Amino acid sequence: MKLEALQIRKGNIIEFEGGLWRVLKTEHTKPGKGGAFIQAELKNIETGTKTNHRFRSEEKVEKAVVEPRPMQFLYHDGAHYVFMDQETYDQVTIGEDVLEGSTDFLLPNTEVEVLFHNERPIGIELPKAVELKVVEAEPVVKGQTASASYKPAEVETGVTVMVPPFVESGDVIRVNPADGTYEDRVK
Structure with missing residues (x-):
């Protein structure tokens, strides 16, 4: 194409x-x-x-002609990421180097599309949005306005995301994995 x-x-x-x-x-x-x-x-x-x-x-x-297959991320064993086909229960191991940039928003049990080219896994496609728990966020400073002021917050995968001032540690937020931007607070 x-x-x-x-x-x-x-x-x-x-x-x-x-x-x-x-x-x-x-x-x-x-x-x-x-x-x-x-x-x-x-x-x-x-x-x-x-x-x-x-x-x-x-x-x-x-x-390139790629065949996406729905799979579930199981675990990371240090150098490889293991995915399971949800229909056949076959497991596929993909090296860290192949997934460069895609692992920042990947949690166990996340459903992804594993991309195959000639029956070889060549990458993954993450969902349009992922829900992540905030593990550390700076406290709100009194007098700060809510418009156009964002603060850094670390999520459970270790990535830092810029969030609005009302987001606190323990909140679950929705993040767009394509560019790492905050979308909204879930709870």
């Missing part, structure tokens, strides 16, 4: 220069002179090497 360069998003897996590449970052740029382009940071799935590539906005890129 062909994608226009403007459709490339973080997390996409594309076929580029004879290999499979995961898109880590994209930035759309429209200079004063010349055509628009997409600056993309890519990571080769096989070798682990990273590169930056500039795609012209009208350029076409081949999106």
Whole structure:
């Protein structure tokens, strides 16, 4: 399936220069002179090497054919993450290097889509939002306004998320794992 360069998003897996590449970052740029382009940071799935590539906005890129399978994250054993197919109960082990950036919001029993290319796991797709417990948050300072003031809060996975001042330790919050932003307080 062909994608226009403007459709490339973080997390996409594309076929580029004879290999499979995961898109880590994209930035759309429209200079004063010349055509628009997409600056993309890519990571080769096989070798682990990273590169930056500039795609012209009208350029076409081949999106890799991946088969998503619903699985449940079971546990992390130090260097590998273990997932279980919910229909066959088969377990799949995926290395930490393959999941780079996806593990910050991953808790046991989380349902994810494991992406397969030619029957080989090449990554995961997290849900659109995950619920995490706040383990540490700075106290509210009197006189602070609620508008546009956020404070750092550490969640149970060890990641720091910027949250509104009313969020306290022990609260459960919803976070968007794509960019690590706070969405709302659950309880």
